[in-house]
Amino acid sequence: MEKAESWLGDTLGYRFNDRLLLRQALTHRSADGPSNERLEFLGDAVLDFVVSEILYRALPDSDEGDLSRQRASLVNDTSLAGLATEIGLGRHLVLGSGEQKSGGHRRESILADALEALFGAVFLDSGIRSASTMIERVFGERLQEFPDASELRDPKTRLQEWLQGRGLPLPEYELVKVSGKAHRQRFEVRCSAGEHGDQSSGEGSSRRNAEQDAARRMLERLGGSGRP
């Protein structure tokens, strides 16, 4: 754990009082010893609390729907895994041999869970202020500047609003193809919208996801940023 300790000190300026907490935060359940699952439960709640307070204070004019969407865009497996990668957390994960061989140190869920566990561990090690400081360091600008609320709405809603704002009819979605076996199906849909009957296609692991993908492409095609 010495390497992990100096990494954390160098990268984020934090040194654990209880080094076992650091080890546990980095230990995936595939490895021996206490894993980070309980710490992740705690860290998830710590992170939600810290981010919620920051958003509440920084966005006094946002309603609770916008606040929830801002939080969801900051706190999700994809964004957390991205942050974990940025700070170089993957190199210090403790994985079982199977996970090591199959590239577990790059797997999104493993990285996201370990980062949440790290926040939980810092909280246990030295309290909520330290955890909050670490969260602000890891998130950086993402907790200082926030996207326009309308950009966070889902593409289908944004496309609908864009069209309605111009007096145009609602888009139509058509299922074009379903391929692959059960549980691994791929859906392809076609979206038609706009004055000139523009078409876009989308794909995803569910019909809903494919429609969102098609709506996003249609917005790009129509030049709609999502702001009405």
Place this chain on the structure above:
Amino acid sequence: MEKAESWLGDTLGYRFNDRLLLRQALTHRSADGPSNERLEFLGDAVLDFVVSEILYRALPDSDEGDLSRQRASLVNDTSLAGLATEIGLGRHLVLGSGEQKSGGHRRESILADALEALFGAVFLDSGIRSASTMIERVFGERLQEFPDASELRDPKTRLQEWLQGRGLPLPEYELVKVSGKAHRQRFEVRCSAGEHGDQSSGEGSSRRNAEQDAARRMLERLGGSGRP
């Protein structure tokens, strides 16, 4: 708000520095003035954080699945509305006239949201320790003694475990009836299980809910507490 202030002082021993925060926490969106929706966003995160820490420390042998189930059984609209009723919060809600006439001060979601908003308001008013103290007062024993983990698993899982523990076949669920219009449908199912082909029925707003209801009744019939 003077009545609400003395109620809160008498019941929970807390006096707001900023009385406007108390008013806002109790104000439903149907009434005039700033409503409690943003405070509820914040209070929900405060509550989750406080309860998660308490569970983490109180249940060192529980895995993250059990911790999540414990938290879900403590923090949900039904339990929060029950707590709000216990402390007499309903009498101090500020509602629009329509909600007043239709009994909004007894509505589960309105009560639960106001209680969460109250926790958020106390946090803003005087910090996380005060919010934590208030949460512990409101929850009382529920944050000191916790149900056996197995009791928190969903009834279908518990029924399956109970039957498997006795070498009996899995239960069968049959959809008996669907009634009502779309979005207001009622589902009725029949569950068959046990050595003697016992039957139970269940109903709910979805097939899944109806099956859980039937499984719960089957467990009662079979005398299974849910512990294998």
